[in-house]
Amino acid sequence: MSIRYISQKLAQQIDEELMSASGAFSLDQLMELAGLSCAQALSKSYPASTHKRVMVACGPGNQGGDGLVAARHLHHFKYKPTVYLPKPGSKDIYQRLLKQCENLNIPILKDVEEFKEGLKDTDVVLDAIFGFSFAPPLRAPFDQVLNCLNSISIPIVSVDIPSGWSVTDGPQPLYTQKDDQGNSESIKTFTPEVLVSLTAPKEGVKGFKGKHWLGGRFIPDELAQKYQLNLPDYQGVDQVVELPQRD
């Protein structure tokens, strides 16, 4: 049985079940393990010896929180991460995760021009901008960010869903929010070299042909069975497992 590619709705439902009274996980726990998975997958794809400087691009939601956790672990894994966080989430947890990065003297960029400038000194990008809750249209400054990620030749590791892709249908025509004149701009999506799916891969990445990791080694067996996720075997103490390449 091959692994199940899950819908946006099921991804949200699994998250809710894990954090319900019966699932009993806290967001702190799940985000810590998810971010650790991302850091491990990046490390197994691009070692610190060759790809020391990591730009961690963080969105305003939980995906950005995973990015902040990953940045911290990457620092401990001997990388030199920089965080780009233009719109910090308001939840207390994001403030705490940000502070933990600041305590490691990880540079935090807020301005998109700083981000573009920073990419010149970057060996690999961790894309933690949008996750499985993403729905278009695209809001500033992420239009510029995506245009920029589409134009660079640095490898990109995306978390869960490449930012800008439809969670259901993969790469699709993407537009910015309409301005006062009713105009919107078309944004080209990018295809990352590496993808880290969390919990289970989403329907939108069925056509992804690059290196594909699965992270989130915390799904209870009964939950996996209930939704027929057909998760692969993780090895040893790894928090990630590589999925077979698709034709």
Add this chain to the structure above:
Amino acid sequence: MSIRYISQKLAQQIDEELMSASGAFSLDQLMELAGLSCAQALSKSYPASTHKRVMVACGPGNQGGDGLVAARHLHHFKYKPTVYLPKPGSKDIYQRLLKQCENLNIPILKDVEEFKEGLKDTDVVLDAIFGFSFAPPLRAPFDQVLNCLNSISIPIVSVDIPSGWSVTDGPQPLYTQKDDQGNSESIKTFTPEVLVSLTAPKEGVKGFKGKHWLGGRFIPDELAQKYQLNLPDYQGVDQVVELPQRD
């Protein structure tokens, strides 16, 4: 510079700093990473292929919480853990961690007789009974538990400080709480095969000669420098590092 063995007081202070407003860590995060370290250290010492059945003995405090986290990860690492938790801590977090274990159908034992019986089907014990806050005298049922651990030939992996040892002075004469007649019983301490120190080793384990892991790869560099912890280099994505054997 060799690693610093820290006092009970400094261990408590580091914990408080990590969880202060400026340290910004939550107990959920630290316990998750600590428990994961313990599971990794056990796995690197006793592989699941030869030591599948793990008895995780949990105390009533944070150390017991680390044990519950470790039991969950050990399940995902393909061990068959059993939890012995005679006095569950009252904090909400222990209830949640316990529920997470129950959701994996990990057997939870409460009775000391069940614990003794369970040891007959155990390949390795994870001792998460007392941590760096331990102070004698010994209260029931942990007198019986320690006597039992002293009599078995199954290997024991202790977390932070072998349960019953003085955090400052190591193995010392140990007594139970006085009964109504003012009598107390002498309890023999045990020496584990393996030790997992968290954050930094404690003064009491200076004389420990067995396999010694350090876990807790989350200490900010500035905190480590401030207290001259002289932490060793962790490798790759490992959450534990082996300390050199002492003569």
